[in-house]
Amino acid sequence: MRFYNFGDSRNTHLLLIPDNAQHYSIFERGIKDLIPDFYITICSFDGFDETIKETFVSHEKEMEQIEAYINEHDEGHLSCAYGLGHGGEVLCSLLERSHITIDKCIIDSAYFEYLSTPYAMMQASAATMFFYPLIKEKTISRGVMHFLTREQKENPEFISRWQQHYLSHNLDFIKKRSLFNQFSSSYQLKHKKNLLIPNTAVHVFFSMKxxxxxxxxxxxxFANAIYHYFNMSAQELLITKPDQWALELYSIFKGRI
Structure with a gap:
């Protein structure tokens, strides 16, 4: 894993964790308004960073690297963290493991689809077939086309921005094995009911669609979490309204809630 830092290290430290099959640049449009007030660290997973040769192995390995980084640079205590999609599940697991502490966190558009190993393998294979042609060859598979056709009618801007992330970046270094391992690892992350972490405020960005x-x-x-509801699709807030996304993060991480 590699960590990309932005802003003044004396500011409040904010950790951002991307979704599966995403490049760390997914946050580039959103963080520009946060940089003056936060020291931002973006996680870039093994297998999904052009400077890292290693294939993605498991979220367990990635979490160990995050914990080591926070323990080294923040003495094990982080002010705030945000996880997008499956990155939100990684953040949830970090809270459960209790190797680091976090004051406030936001879980956005996570899925929490725990599956037994055989079904996790099947679902990971399907996800790999969905993303690999788009990432590797800039071609749209039948599965992606079905998704785009359905969503395009309701939200053309979201689909346009979503496509742009994959088609405008050179991501052909991403291996099929990394995609498969990342998704299969996500589907096998198991979480506790009614997660309650002492001294940690958990916020949920829930996309109503x-x-x-x-x-x-x-x-x-998360029965005791603080819920923020958006009449949007999953991840739409960050992808289509990065200014509003930044404002929402600022109000939570710098506010009293």
């Missing part, structure tokens, strides 16, 4: 099933799942794991 994810539906009631996911809301129930969030409430199962």
């Amino acid at each position: 994810m539906g009631a099933r996911y809301l129930r799942r969030y409430q199962y794991f």
Whole structure:
């Protein structure tokens, strides 16, 4: 894993964790308004960074590297952290492991789809087939086309921005094995019911278009979290409204809530 830092190290330290199959640059449009007030560290996973030759192995290994970084640079205590998509599940696991402490965290558009090993392998294979042609060859598979056609009707800006992240960056260094390992590892992250971490405020950004099933799942794991509701699709806030995304983070991490 590599860590990219932005801003003055004397400011409040904010850790950002991207979703699966994402380059760390997914945050580049959002952080510009946060840099004056935060010291920002973006995690870049093994296998998904052009400067790292290693293949992604597991989230366990990545979490160990995050913990080592926070222990070395922040004496094991972090002011605030944000996890997007499966990155939110990694953040949840970091809280459960208790090797580091975090004052405030935001979990955004996470899925919490724990699967037994055979089903995790099957789902990871499907996710790999979805993303690999888009990343490696800049071609759109049948699965991606179905997703784009369905979503394009409701939210053309979101789909345009989402496509741009993959088509405008040279991501052909990402290996199929890294994609498969990352998704299979995510589907096998198991979390506790009613997670309650002493001295940690957990905030949830819930995208209403994810539906009631996911809301129930969030409430199962985070009954005591502070919920922020957005009438959007998963990850839409960051991808289409980075200024608003930055403002939401600022109000939570610099505010009293």
